[in-house]
Amino acid sequence: MQGQELPAEIITIGNEVLSGHTVNTNAAKIARRLGELGIAVNWTTTVGDVAEHMREAFQAAWNRAQVIVTTGGLGPTHDDITRSVFCEVFSRTLVRDEMVLQNIKELFTRRGRTLTERNIDQAMVPTHTEVMMNRWGTAPGIYVNEDGRHWFMLPGVPREMEGLLEHEVVPRLLRAVGERAIVRRELHVVGVPESHLMDRIDGIPGLEQVASLPDSTKGEVTLRITVAGNERATAEAEVARLEGALRERVGEAIYGLDDETLEGVVGRLLTERGMTISLAESCTGGLVATRVTDVSGSSNYFRLAVVAYSNAAKEMLLGVPHDLIVEHGAVSEPVAKAMAEGVRRIGKTDIGVGITGIAGPTGGTAEKPVGLTYIALSYEGGTKGEKFLFGGDRQMNRWRAATAVLDMVRRHFLGKAQ
C-alpha cells in the first residue's frame, strides 16, 4: 500500500467518548475515508479533555505519524482546549481570525440568536495555521502543514466533522499523496435481505472490491464498489464491469446510485411523468410523508397526506366505508385499498397510497400479529394491494413499512414509458 509512505493517526478528544457514553464512530469514519485514499491509519488514541493527556498524545502522534487528524475540543465551553494545548505543544499563540468571526456572526444572525463571549472565543485560532471554514457550525477546522506533517483539527460533532473531512481534509490529502485514482460507486438495494443478496452475487470475480452495508432499520443494503489504481481510466472500467455484473444478478432491486435515496428516486419518477401523489397513513404515523417531503422540491408532486390513526378519521376524512372496517378490520387489504382510493380522490392526484398495519409492541393478535401491514396503491386504471409481515420492533416495523411503500410506488413505474 502506498499508505505506508504516509502513516496516519487519529486522536479523539473528549470525556464523552473516553467514558464510553459516546461510541467512537468518528474515528471509524475517518479511518475508512483515509483508507480509500491509500493512507493507512496505524494508531488511534482517545483522551479526555485533560491538557496533560492531550499534550502527551499530540507529542507522540507528531513523532510517529505524518498525517494526524484530531476530533473534538473545539467547542465554546471551558472543556474545549484543543487549540490552546496545540499552541502550548507547538509554540504558537492564539489570534482572532476575522473570517471565522464573520462566519460565526452570520450563523447567529441566521438563527436569530445573540452572540456570547464564548462564541467569539471560537474565532481564536493558532498562529501559522490555515483555517478550514466550517459551513455546518461555529467551530472552525484548523490545518497545519509543517515538517512534512499534515495535521488536521476537526470538531467532534459528527455532521461538522464529516463536512470538513470531505470538503477540506480529503482534497488536501489528495494533493499530498498524489493523484492516485480511487473510484467508488454505491448501488442501493431495496427489498432483498442481505444474506439473500450475498447468495445472489456470490462468485462474481473481483468481489473483494465490493463491501455490503446493510441498513436493517430501513430494510436497505448498499453495495459499495471501491477500486484503486494508478490510472483513473482503468479503475473506472473495473468499477463499470463490477456494476454490470452486480446488476445482472440483482436486477430491479437496485433502486439508485451514490447519493440517491429511495424517496428521491420516487420524486424523480413522479417529476419525469408530471404526476402527483397523496398519502393515507395509519401505522406509519406520517413517516412516509416525512420521507417524501425530505426531498427538496417535493412540493412539485406531493399534495397532501392524511394520518388517520382512528377509525373515525379513516371514515370521515378518507371516506372509508364504516361497514368495510367492521367486516375486515382496520388492518386489512380492503381498508388499505379504500384509504388509497379515498386520498387519491380528495387529493386529486395521479397516485394515492394507503397504509394500515400493526406497528407494535401492543395491538397484535394470533391472527393479525405485530408487523402485519397492508399497502395499497390507487392509480388511473385500478388499485392494487400487497401484504407484508415485518418482524421487528415498533421503530423497525414503521421504517420498513415506509420503505415498502416507496418501493411499491417505484416498481409501479418500472418498465413503463414516461
Add this chain to the structure above:
Amino acid sequence: MQGQELPAEIITIGNEVLSGHTVNTNAAKIARRLGELGIAVNWTTTVGDVAEHMREAFQAAWNRAQVIVTTGGLGPTHDDITRSVFCEVFSRTLVRDEMVLQNIKELFTRRGRTLTERNIDQAMVPTHTEVMMNRWGTAPGIYVNEDGRHWFMLPGVPREMEGLLEHEVVPRLLRAVGERAIVRRELHVVGVPESHLMDRIDGIPGLEQVASLPDSTKGEVTLRITVAGNERATAEAEVARLEGALRERVGEAIYGLDDETLEGVVGRLLTERGMTISLAESCTGGLVATRVTDVSGSSNYFRLAVVAYSNAAKEMLLGVPHDLIVEHGAVSEPVAKAMAEGVRRIGKTDIGVGITGIAGPTGGTAEKPVGLTYIALSYEGGTKGEKFLFGGDRQMNRWRAATAVLDMVRRHFLGKAQ
C-alpha cells in the same frame, strides 16, 4: 473521583477496528462498565496486529495506568499475537495450560468439529498469569496482577469480551477498589442553545460532575450528572443537590429526565388530562406526526394529522379561508392559526396544532427567509401563535420546527392543573 487512584487504559488490537471497518463498541462498553465501578479510563488506544505498535502501546500503558484492559489478538490465526507480544515485553514465556486445552476440546466436541493445531495453540498462555476461563469461545482471557497493576487480556469478539468482562474482570476489580456507588441522572433541556445554557449554569459548585450533550438537529441539550462516592446515600444526595441547582437556573426548559423524550412527555401530559390532539402540518411534512406516533400508546390521544403541502389542501381539508392565504401568504401567523383551528374542528380533539414555514433550501425571500416558521395552538378558550426563525438546512429546520411544536404543547400545560 476515587478513579484517579486507579487510572485505567484500554488497548484495542486489530486491523478491522483500526481501519474503521468495525466501530469500536468494545472500548465504549469497557469504559462505561469501569466508570460504574468508579474507575476512570484516561486513555484508549487502537493499534493493528503489528508487533512493533503493540509493544509501544503495552509499554506506554504499563507506565501510565494501573488498570489495563486489552481486547483482540487472542484468536487462532497467525495475526493473533497479543500473547506473544505480551511475553516479549514483560519477559515471560508461553506454556500450555491443560485446563484451557480441556475447555477448547470440550467446546469442539459439543460443536461436532475437529480440533486443529491452531486451536491447540490457543491453550498456550504466558507464565505467571492467571487464566480467566472463556465459556463463550476458545480464546482464554488472561489476568496479570503485578506491581500494583491489574492487566486483563480479553478476546475481541464482543460476546466473549462481554462475558469475560462481567464474570471475570468486574469481580476482580471490585475486590481491588472496594464497593462503590455511582449515581447518574440526565436532565433534558429544550429551547435553549448550548452556549446560553452554559452561561446560565456557570458557577454552580460541583459543575465538573455535569456534562452537556447537545443534539443540534433536534435543538435539545442533555445535562448529565454523574456522582461517584463511597456511599450511595451521599452520592444520591449530591445528585439531588446538583439537579436542584440546575433546575433553579434552567427552570421550565428542562422537560424530562433520563429515558424521557419530548414526544413521550407530551403524550404523558395529554394522557394525564384525558385530552386528545390533532395536527395540521405544512413545512414539517409529517415529522411532528411521526414523532408523536413514535410513542407506543399514542393512539390513546393522537387522532389524526393532515399534511397539507398545497394551498388547495389547506383550504379544502382544513378549511383555511382562501382570502386569508391571499392576504397574508401561506407562511403567516393567521394561516397557522386557521390550520390549528381547522384540524381541531375536523379531528374533534381538545388540541389542534398548525405549522407552516419555509424549510428550504429554496422558497425563501428577503421578507420571508428560509427557516421562518409559524406555529399555532388551538384549544378550548382560544388560539395562540408563535414565530420562529431557524437558521439551518432543510433537515435541521424541519426537526427544530417539530421540536418547537412539541415544546409549545408541553408549555401550554405547564402550571395548569390536570
